[in-house]
Amino acid sequence: MGTGRRGLIAAVVTAVCAVTVPAAPGTAFAEPGPTPPAATASDEDLEAVRDELDRLYRAAAVATDEYNAAEEEARRRSAELAELARRITEGQEELDRLEDRAGAAARAQYRTGGLPDEARLVLSDDPRQFLDGTGRVLQGQRATKGLIAERDRTQQDLRTYAADASAGRKRLEADRRAKRTAREEVERRIAAAEELESELEREERERLERLEREAAQRAQTAWLGSGVLEGAAGEASAQGRKAVEFATAQVGKPYRWGAEGPAAYDCSGLTSRAWASAGLAVPRTSQQQWEQLRHVDVRDMRPGDLIVYFPDASHVGMYVGDGEVVHAPRPGRTITVTGAGTMPILGVVRPDAT
Structure with missing residues (x-):
């Protein structure tokens, strides 16, 4: 160069x-x-x-x-x-x-x-x-x-x-x-x-996106390779299924910070609205969701659970099963389904824990 x-x-x-x-x-x-x-x-x-x-x-x-x-x-x-x-x-x-x-x-x-x-x-x-x-x-x-x-x-x-x-x-x-x-x-x-x-330049942006995908794939492969999901077969609750259906129906909509739908969402706006559609109010922010909802072990998670990322709990997505999560990534991106292990996991919380 x-x-x-x-x-x-x-x-x-x-x-x-x-x-x-x-x-x-x-x-x-x-x-x-x-x-x-x-x-x-x-x-x-x-x-x-x-x-x-x-x-x-x-x-x-x-x-x-x-x-x-x-x-x-x-x-x-x-x-x-x-x-x-x-x-x-x-x-x-x-x-x-x-x-x-x-x-x-x-x-x-x-x-x-x-x-x-x-x-x-x-x-x-x-x-x-x-x-x-x-x-x-x-x-x-x-x-x-x-x-x-x-x-x-x-x-x-x-x-x-x-x-x-x-x-x-x-x-x-x-x-x-x-x-x-x-x-x-x-x-x-x-x-x-x-x-x-x-x-x-455009070519550099394309290569940057490729590097992002490759890094995410490496992280997901390493996460799955750790055996973290071995034996995990938790089934979604009735409310959890409704929340997952709502969240996955938003795939393709843009991320917008502070947004709670219906045209756009930020990460916790998506998870909170998805659970609201299932009849359960959850805290608005990812940090509040981490602090106030019941924690469950990653090996015990089931579809509908929320995966909170990074040490400061600054991001959240919804587990949909098969090692994948639906989330609103960041500005300039759209809601997508991706590997749950592509980002550093802080922990898992369950909105409908009894």
Whole structure:
């Protein structure tokens, strides 16, 4: 390969490496230098590019999980605020009703109970009528006190709801800021990867894809050769079959980060929607799926189980049987069925575990 083209690949990789390292806010990234003359890249150079692309897209996947988590949290906060607004409205209506009733009771009590009992006894022509009236007055006093106590409780509830709503609005804004930050991070990572790929000639891109396929095949062969699936014959549950049917029906649709269908999906958007179609809600992100769902041994997995990849749980696919997984790979790719061992497996989780 000519020194000019080798310099181009090296310059692009070096420049992109700066993006893969988290930087403090406001940090500026150096722009790549002038483009040297083109030359053919060697397989060794393309392997370096492939490694760099893997790192970039994995970093984008982590940022996508952060975006999805912030999105889910923002939805939850919005629902909480809507519920608090409903409670505040109903509480205020109840308070107004209690104020009216308590006021009317207090006025009636004043009209009938203004004199001391001794004076009312002296002025009464019928002591029995006086005693009956006194009982009714006492009942009215207790009822009035009850109304006032209920009004006070409602007032306290309203103060609590208002405080919760204020705190909820602050948390919602924090969730939205986190979502914006994650969105910017995703877009930066993907743009860097796309820039790196755009620097390659068509023939080089074709060879890069061939190298990716070969690497995936080697990994799958090694995984199967380890005997990990020997004796494994787990059958899908009824829900698992429905989830697999949904996921495989999406094959060919594009990957889009943050997407949950129906036109496009990201990796956890596909798995969560597939299980939702089977009547079971699962966490939205691959990291949440890894943390919250029941873990099962790889040897015990069955179709419908989710295989979580990489040490940071940044990718997930659905096992469909025969050593294969359906997944949404990354930006620029479509949903596909591939070998389950083509990526480093962190572990397996089962959404419908009892």
